[in-house]
Amino acid sequence: MARAATTSDVFNAVAEPRRREILTMLVVREHEVGEIVTILRLDQPSVSKHLRVLRDVGLVNVRRNGRHKLYSTNAEAIRPMHEWTATFERYWKNQLNRIKERAEEKMRKERNNDSGNTKH
Amino acid sequence: MARAATTSDVFNAVAEPRRREILTMLVVREHEVGEIVTILRLDQPSVSKHLRVLRDVGLVNVRRNGRHKLYSTNAEAIRPMHEWTATFERYWKNQLNRIKERAEEKMRKERNNDSGNTKH
DNA sequence: TTGACATATTCCCATATCGGCATGTAATGT
DNA sequence: ACATTACATGCCGATATGGGAATATGTCAA
Numbered sequence: 001m002a003r004a005a006t007t008s009d010v011f012n013a014v015a016e017p018r019r020r021e022i023l024t025m026l027v028v029r030e031h032e033v034g035e036i037v038t039i040l041r042l043d044q045p046s047v048s049k050h051l052r053v054l055r056d057v058g059l060v061n062v063r064r065n066g067r068h069k070l071y072s073t074n075a076e077a078i079r080p081m082h083e084w085t086a087t088f089e090r091y092w093k094n095q096l097n098r099i100k101e102r103a104e105e106k107m108r109k110e111r112n113n114d115s116g117n118t119k120h
Numbered sequence: 121m122a123r124a125a126t127t128s129d130v131f132n133a134v135a136e137p138r139r140r141e142i143l144t145m146l147v148v149r150e151h152e153v154g155e156i157v158t159i160l161r162l163d164q165p166s167v168s169k170h171l172r173v174l175r176d177v178g179l180v181n182v183r184r185n186g187r188h189k190l191y192s193t194n195a196e197a198i199r200p201m202h203e204w205t206a207t208f209e210r211y212w213k214n215q216l217n218r219i220k221e222r223a224e225e226k227m228r229k230e231r232n233n234d235s236g237n238t239k240h
Numbered sequence: 241t242t243g244a245c246a247t248a249t250t251c252c253c254a255t256a257t258c259g260g261c262a263t264g265t266a267a268t269g270t
Numbered sequence: 271a272c273a274t275t276a277c278a279t280g281c282c283g284a285t286a287t288g289g290g291a292a293t294a295t296g297t298c299a300a
Contacts, residue, residue: 001133001254001255001277001287001288001289002136002253002254002255002257002286002287002288003123003126003136003255003257003271003286003287003288004136004137004256004287004288005256005257006256006257006258007256009137009191010132011135011137011140012135014135015123015124015131015132015134015135016123016124016257016258017124017129017131020131020204021206022244024207026170027207027208027211032276032277033276033277034276034277035274042148043259043260044276044277044278045260045261045262045277045279046258046259046278047258048258048277048278048279049258049259049279050258051277051278052278052279054264062282063258063268064266065265065270066267066276067274067276067277067278068267068273068275069277069278071277073208073211073212074215075208075209075211075212075214075215076212076215076216077209078205078212079205079208079212079276081201081205082142082202082206082208082209082262084203085199085201085202085205086127086202087144087147087269087273088143088147088193088195088202089202091147091193091196092196092198092199094195095195095196096254106136110182115158115173121257121258121259121285122258122259122283122284122285122286122287123256123257123258123285123286123287124257124258124286125285125286125287126286128289136288137289138249140290144254147260152246152247153246153247153248154246154247155247161250163289163290163291164246164248164252165247165248165249165289165290165291166247166288166290167247167294168247168249168289169248169249169289170288171248172248172249184297186246186297186300187245187296187297188246188247188248188296188297189246189247189248192263196283231271238291241298241299241300243283243296243298243299244297244299244300245297245298245299246295246296246297247294247295247296247297248293248294248295248296249292249293249295250291250292250293250294251272251290251291251292251293252289252290252291252292253287253288253289253290253291254277254287254288255286255287256285256286256287257272257284257286258279258283258284259282259283259286260281260282260283260284261280261281261282262279262280262281262282263276263278263279263280263281263294264277264278264280264294265276265277265278265279266275266276266277266278266291267274267277268273268274268275268276269272269273269274269275270271270272270273270274
């Protein structure tokens with residue numbers, strides 16, 4: 001088997017940096033495809049393909065306006081990722097605490113050593 | 121160009137579901153490779169390869185213990201993902217509020233219609 | 241040293257990717 | 271009807287993937 005399809009879930013879709021840029025841009029307000037092309041300096045077919053992937057996993061919505069299509073980010077779809085990463089939050093906070101504590105421990109010891117060294 | 125390497129950044133490394141399972145498992149406490157194999161029911165070479173990817177992007181740490189190797193999740197490395205997804209939080213909250221408001225609006229209107237219909 | 245155990249790496253294959261380029265389709269204006 | 275604008279899709283090639291099977295590396299114990 002090869003790598004999972006980019007359309008298999010949000011994690012795979014968002015692995016592509018350009019798609020992350022597109023999402024960041026479209027979450028503020030909706031944009032036409034042409035605007036994405038000029039602002040992010042990508043080829044039009046490239047943008048359309050990325051939008052296709054994002055659409056397939058529900059990360060963006062489309063709306064037609066004459067010849068234009070207006071895409072916008074469906075922020076709600078990013079929530080599962082946010083929640084998955086959130087399960088690690090307490091652990092990195094613990095890691096930081098442990099680092100802090102070790103640093104303070106080291107400080108105390110060095111202070112003791114210094115006072116001892118002055119003796120000799 | 122093909123898809124970006126799985127080792128290119130945390131987003132790509134974490135796109136693989138099995139690697140997410142491994143991270144979830146190793147964040148609680150460190151485990152030997154063999155334990156990962158039996159608990160997640162994967163082939164040993166497969167686990168070693170996944171761990172290699174996770175190591176390359178700094179998502180796990182290793183420590184040798186005799187013939188065994190003890191892997192643990194470096195939770196701190198997941199933080200960038202958490203922060204990226206967090207930038208969308210206010211938007212999905214807004215979306216939810218708008219849905220709520222529309223529902224309440226609808227309720228009010230329907231109540232008005234009902235009171236009107238009783239008249240006829 | 242040899243053997244057993246634990247883990248890592250290599251090779252092969254089927255598959256999906258992304259970029260570039262060309263072409264297709266849909267809506268508008270004249 | 272036709273040309274034009276705005277997107278979408280199709281085809282190609284180079285590349286990296288993950289699974290499977292085999293093999294290599296590393297560590298301990300007798």
